Amino acid sequence: MPLLLNLSSRGNAITIKSEKSMTEDYKTGLDFKSTNLDIFLAIITTVGLPFLCMKLFEMTGALLPILVYYLVFCVGLVKWRKGSLDYCRPQGIVSLIFIALLLLQLILFYVSTKIIIPVKNFSLAGFFTTILIWCPANAFSEQLLWIYIYDAFAKRFEEKRLKIIFSGMGIIFYFAFIGLIHAFFWGEFMMGFQHTDPYWQLFIGIHFSITIGYLMIYRKTKSMYPVAILHLIGDIGCVLGAGYSILPYLLK
Secondary structure (H helix, E strand, O other): OOEEEEEOOOOOOEEEEEHHHHHHOOOOHHHOOOOHHHHHHHHHHHHHHHHHHHHHHHHHOOHHHHHHHHHHHHHHHHHHHHOOOOOOOOOOOOOHHHHHHHHHHHHHHHHHHHHEOOOOOOOHHHHHHHHHHHHHHHHOOHHHHHHHHHHHHHOOOOOHHHHHHHHHHHHHHHHHHHHHHHHHOHHHOOOOEOOOOOHHHHHHHHHHHHHHHHHHHHHHHOOOHHHHHHHHHHHHHHHHHHOOOOHHHHOO
């Protein structure tokens, strides 16, 4: 096994560490230990960010709130508090959980074609811009913040009873934020859906299952890549079904 020299700043002492031990020192977002500050930030983000994005959209269009959402909160806040975005090589991506979630995502695509409302004025340039830029940006950003909000509660305490209670609170805030950001921001300009039975109920139910699955597959693979791939498939499916373009909504 290769050995690495580590020069200490104290007395120029030289220690020898194995490559394996150097790897084990690496910390990921799964090693994150929440504090009261994280719970405070999670609550403020859940309650305040959807309304901030909505107000910015009303004043400037979607571009500025999208940048604030992705860069400041999804990337900046998570990197600051967790120390890692966890876009690393996944461990065991080909698992029953991932396959099940992938099948659900494909079923969701079929269900969405039954209720999605096609855009009236199709733009080829806008359509491809949305597919190639917005879909990946959204899919690789959003869950960083969603999972941080959950972890802020779930990783606050080690004692079993408190861990169960705060994990439950984390689930509540996790879904509360997802619901609020879609209701008050994304819902203002994204593609629409008809509430046609039973497809609308299936659409909501499958979305709920996949969203829970994001937490499971992240912990299973220790990587955000599988989560982003699943979300990307969903975003592309909706854009394809509606022929949607985000360009008209970016600036007012």
